[in-house]
Amino acid sequence: MIGFEKYLTKPELYAPGTDNFWDDEHISKGLLEAHLDPDLDAATRKHDFLNRSVDWISKVAPPSQYRFLLDLGCGPGLYAERFSRAGYIVTGVDMSRRSIAYAKEQSLRNGSRIDYLCRDYLSIDYVELFDVVTLIYCDYGALSRKDRIVLLEKVYQALKPGGKFIFDVFTPQMRKKESRSWHFSGKGGFWSEKPYLCLEAVYQYDDEDSTELRRYIVMTEDAVKCYNIWDHFFTREALLSEARGIGFNAFEFYGDVAGKEYSDTGETICGVYTR
Numbered sequence: 634m635i636g637f638e639k640y641l642t643k644p645e646l647y648a649p650g651t652d653n654f655w656d657d658e659h660i661s662k663g664l665l666e667a668h669l670d671p672d673l674d675a676a677t678r679k680h681d682f683l684n685r686s687v688d689w690i691s692k693v694a695p696p697s698q699y700r701f702l703l704d705l706g707c708g709p710g711l712y713a714e715r716f717s718r719a720g721y722i723v724t725g726v727d728m729s730r731r732s733i734a735y736a737k738e739q740s741l742r743n744g745s746r747i748d749y750l751c752r753d754y755l756s757i758d759y760v761e762l763f764d765v766v767t768l769i770y771c772d773y774g775a776l777s778r779k780d781r782i783v784l785l786e787k788v789y790q791a792l793k794p795g796g797k798f799i800f801d802v803f804t805p806q807m808r809k810k811e812s813r814s815w816h817f818s819g820k821g822g823f824w825s826e827k828p829y830l831c832l833e834a835v836y837q838y839d840d841e842d843s844t845e846l847r848r849y850i851v852m853t854e855d856a857v858k859c860y861n862i863w864d865h866f867f868t869r870e871a872l873l874s875e876a877r878g879i880g881f882n883a884f885e886f887y888g889d890v891a892g893k894e895y896s897d898t899g900e901t902i903c904g905v906y907t908r
C-alpha cells in the first residue's frame with residue numbers, strides 16, 4: 634500500500650494536480666476534437682446552440698452599438714468567429730496553446746482579423762476597451778471565490794461604462810454525488826497516447842463555496858499524472874451577492890446563454906451585468 638494512499642484519499646481543498654488539463658500536450662488534442670464536433674455537448678456546446686447564443690447576444694448587445702467584444706476562454710474560436718461574422722471586433726483569450734493556434738489559423742483562413750492571445754484570463758489588464766465581455770460554458774464556476782472576485786474586477790475594468798459582461802454557470806442541480814470508479818484503456822485514448830489506467834473520483838467539500846472536485850489519476854507504465862478539476866454551483870442570489878461590491882449598475886438573469894427564460898429549477902443561469 635505504501636505510496637498508493639495519496640491516489641486513494643480525498644485531497645485537501647485546492648490541492649494542485651501534477652498537470653494542467655486544458656493545456657496538456659496530449660489531452661488538448663482530444664479537447665480540440667470535442668470542440669469541433671458539432672453534435673457534442675463536451676468542451677463546447679452543440680454548434681446549433683452556439684448559433685442561437687450568438688444571435689441572442691447580438692440582440693442583447695447589438696454590434697452596431699457594442700462593437701468591441703472580448704471572449705474569455707475562447708477555446709479554438711468557435712464563438713469568436715461567429716461574433717466576428719455578426720459584426721463585432723473580437724479579441725479572444727485562452728490558455729490552451731493548441732486551441733489558440735487553431736483559432737489563429739482559422740482567422741487567417743476566414744479573414745476575420747480576430748486578435749487571439751494565449752494567456753491566463755486572470756492576468757488580463759485592459760482598461761475601458763470593450764463593450765462586451767463573454768465567458769461561456771460555465772468557466773466562472775471553475776474558479777475559487779477569491780479568483781472569481783479578481784476576474785469580476787478585471788472584467789469591470791476592461792468594460793467601457795455601459796458595457797456588458799455575459800457569462801453562464803451551473804446551478805446546484807448539476808452537483809454530482811461523491812463517487813470513485815476506474816477504467817482501463819489498452820490502446821491509449823483521451824488521457825494518454827499510451828495504455829493507461831484512469832482512477833476517477835468526485836469529491837464534495839463542506840467549505841462555504843460548496844466546492845466539487847473531479848480528480849483523474851492517469852497511470853501509464855512510466856508515469857502517474859493527476860488532473861484536478863474544481864467546480865462551483867450557483868443560485869441567482871449567490872451570484873448577486875458576490876458581484877454587488879464590484880460596481881456594476883444592473884444585473885439580469887436568464888436560463889441559458891441563448892436567452893431562455895430564467896427558472897429556479899434550471900440547470901444553468903446566464904448573467905448579464907452592465908457596468
Ligand SMILES: C[S@@+](CC[C@H](N)C(=O)[O-])C[C@H]1O[C@@H](n2cnc3c(N)ncnc32)[C@H](O)[C@@H]1O
Pocket residue numbers: 655656676677678705706707708709711712726727728729732752753754755768769770772
Ligand atoms: C469549457 S471550455 C469553453 C470554450 C468556449 N468558451 C466555448 O464555449 O466554446 C473552457 C475554455 O477555457 C479555457 N480556460 C480555462 N481556464 C482558463 C484560464 N484561467 N485562462 C484562460 N483560458 C482558460 C480552456 O482552455 C478552454 O478552452
